Amino acid sequence: MKAKTSSYVVQYELLTTTRDRKSLEKKFNSAKSIYNACLSECLKRLDRLKKNEEYNSLLKEKSSKKRSRRLKEIELSLKYSEYEMHKYVKEIRKLYSKHIGSLEAQKLATRAFQTVEKLHYHISDKVNFKARFSDMSVENKSNTQGLRIKDDIVIWNDLRLRIIEKRNDIYNIQSRNDRTKYIRILKKKIRRKTRYFVQLIKEGVPPKKRHFGKETVGLDIGTSSVAIVSDSCVKLEKLSNTKNEYKKLKRLDRKLERSKRINNPENYNDDKTSKKGKRKWIYSNRYLKLKQKRKDLYRKIADKRKEYQEILANKIISLGVDIKVETMRFKALQKRAKNTTINKKNGKINKKKRFGKSLSNNSPCQLLTIIDRKLHYVDSYLKRIDTFEVKASQFNHKTKECVKKALSQRWNVIDNIKIQRDLYSAFLIQNVCDDLKSIDINLCNERYDKFVNLHDIEINRLKQLNEMRWLTA
Structure with a gap:
C-alpha cells in the first residue's frame, strides 16, 4: 500500500x-x-x-x-x-x-x-x-x-x-x-x-531554509508573466529567463534543417516541400553532433527555468502563506482558434495559433505546482478562486461594475488614475473573501491607496529597466 x-x-x-x-x-x-x-x-x-x-x-x-x-x-x-x-x-x-x-x-x-x-x-x-x-x-x-x-x-x-x-x-x-x-x-x-x-x-518535510511571511498574497498569472500583490509588495515578474536560449535553439534548428536538406535532396519536391510517404534519410556526423547539442540546450532551458521559478516561488512565500490565484485552464489556451478572422490592416487571414508556444516556453502551471508543494510543507495550500464568479479582470471596486476589456487593453482607469491591468487583478484577488467567490469591497478600499503608491514604484522600475514593454506600454 x-x-x-x-x-x-x-x-x-x-x-x-x-x-x-x-x-x-x-x-x-x-x-x-x-x-x-x-x-x-x-x-x-x-x-x-x-x-x-x-x-x-x-x-x-x-x-x-x-x-x-x-x-x-x-x-x-x-x-x-x-x-x-x-x-x-x-x-x-x-x-x-x-x-x-x-x-x-x-x-x-x-x-x-x-x-x-x-x-x-x-x-x-x-x-x-x-x-x-x-x-x-x-x-x-x-x-x-x-x-x-x-x-x-x-x-x-x-x-x-x-x-x-x-x-x-x-x-x-x-x-x-x-x-x-x-x-x-x-x-x-x-x-x-x-x-x-x-x-x-x-x-517528512525538507529542512527549513527560509522565513515564511504572514501577509495575504494575490497572484494574477498569465502566459508569460505573473503579477504579485501583498500589503508590502507589488511586483510584475517574468515567468522564465530563457529568452536568449530560445534564440540559440532557433539557430540550431535552422542548421539542422539545412544539413538535412543538403544530404537528402531526393526527399524533397521542386517547391522545397517534403515528399510524402516512407523515405530513407541520411544524417551526417555534423548533423548528429548538432542534434546532441540541441538536446543539451533543451536540458539547460528546462533546468534554468525550474531554478528561476523555484527562486520566484521562495520570494512569493516569503511575503505570506495565504496565497490566492485564479483558476486557470491552461490546456484551453493551447488550443487553436475555431473562427477564421481577417486582419483589418492588410486584409490577410489571421493565424489560428494562440498561446501554445508561450505556455511551453514559460510553464506557468509549473510555478503554481512549486508554490503549492512548498505551502504543503507548512500545512497550507494554494487557494484557487472561482474565476467566473469573481471576474477579477473585469471588476472595478469603486463603481462595483464589471466591464469586459479587450486583451490588448493593458490599463484600467480608476478615478482618473492609470492602473496596470494585471497588477489590479492581483490586487482584487488578494482581497477575495474566504468563500473564494466574491471580493471584499471594504478591504479593497482600506488597502487601495497603499497599493497605488507601490504600483507606481513598480511601473517606474519596469520602465527604467525597459522590461515587459508589452504589459506596461
Missing part, C-alpha cells in the same frame, strides 16, 4: 568508474526493454478493452456506483490492471534477473500502466517508447532490498557506488536525520557526457 506520509527528494551525483558505467548501461538497457515490453502489452490490453461491447455501452450511461463497479469488473476480467501487469512482468524479468530486481521490475510495470491510463482517460494523445539513447530512471519500492543505499554507498546487485557529497551543506546534513523511503537512479547526458545521479526519497 502506498505511504501517505509527506516526502521530499535529495539528489547526489554518483562517483563511477569505466567498469561501473558499463554495468549501469546494461542495467538501464534491461530496464528500457522491460518498460517497452510492459507498455506494448498494456496497449494491447487497452485495445481489447475498447473493443468490448458491454464496456462501450456502459461508458455511454450516466455515472453511478453500479456502473463504475461493473466497468472495473470488465477491466479485471480482461487483465487490465496494475497488479495484472505485475504478474506479467514477473515472467519477463527472468531474462534480465542479473540486472533488474523484482521490485524494480514492478515499478517499471506500474509506470507503463500509468502511462497507458493517461491515454485511456484522454489526458494524453499518445505514448512514447524508450529509445536506445534516451535518458532513463530506475527506482525501488523500499530501501531494504534490491536497489538501496547504506552508509552513503548505493547498492544495486553487484554494484557498489559512492555518492559525491557537498561539504558543509547544512541542508544535506539535516536531511540525514529523516528516513529514506526508497531511492531512484537517473541517467543524464550533460554536455555530451553521461552522468549518473541518485535521488533519495525522504520521509
